[in-house]
Amino acid sequence: MSRIRGKDTKPEMLMRRGLHGRGLRYRLHGKSIPGKPDIVFPKYRTVVFVHGCFWHGHGCSLFKWPKTRAAFWKNKINRNMERDREALSALKADGWRVLVVWECALKGRQRRDLAEVLDGAEAFIRGGGKPFAEIAEYESIEKRAS
Ligand SMILES: [Zn+2]
Known part of the structure; x- marks a missing residue:
C-alpha cells in the first residue's frame, strides 16, 4: 500500500506538532528519564506521555480485554500499568x-477537539502548578475493576 496521506494523525504526532506550533520546544524520548517519556520539555521540567489505551489498560471506550489469549494479555497489560505507576513515582x-494524554482524547467516538486537548496541555506545561494531570476522552466510562 502506498502512503498517500501526507499527514501523520497518530496521537503522538498531533501533540508534538501542536505543541511545537504553540512555541513549546521539546526533546523526544528522554532515555535517561524514568519511563522514557514521549515528549520532554526541559525548560518546564515537564514530560508528556501519549499513552495507547490498549497497551496501558485505560478504562475507556477504546479499551477491551482481548477474548483470545486472555491470561497473556492480562499479564502483559497489568505489567505495563505497574511500570507506569513506578515511572510516575520516580518522575x-x-x-x-x-502529563498523560490518552489516545482516546484524540481518537474514537468520544474524542475531544484537538485544539481543546492542546489548550489543556499547553496550560499544564506552562502553568507550573499541579505535578500531574491527564487528558482523556469525554465521559470516560467506568474505570475497569482490576
Ligand atoms: Zn483511553
Whole structure:
C-alpha cells in the first residue's frame, strides 16, 4: 500500500506538532528519564506521555480485554500499568511534572477537539502548578475493576 496521506494523525504526532506550533520546544524520548517519556520539555521540567489505551489498560471506550489469549494479555497489560505507576513515582521524586494524554482524547467516538486537548496541555506545561494531570476522552466510562 502506498502512503498517500501526507499527514501523520497518530496521537503522538498531533501533540508534538501542536505543541511545537504553540512555541513549546521539546526533546523526544528522554532515555535517561524514568519511563522514557514521549515528549520532554526541559525548560518546564515537564514530560508528556501519549499513552495507547490498549497497551496501558485505560478504562475507556477504546479499551477491551482481548477474548483470545486472555491470561497473556492480562499479564502483559497489568505489567505495563505497574511500570507506569513506578515511572510516575520516580518522575515525581525527581521533580518532573507529568502529563498523560490518552489516545482516546484524540481518537474514537468520544474524542475531544484537538485544539481543546492542546489548550489543556499547553496550560499544564506552562502553568507550573499541579505535578500531574491527564487528558482523556469525554465521559470516560467506568474505570475497569482490576
Ligand atoms: Zn483511553
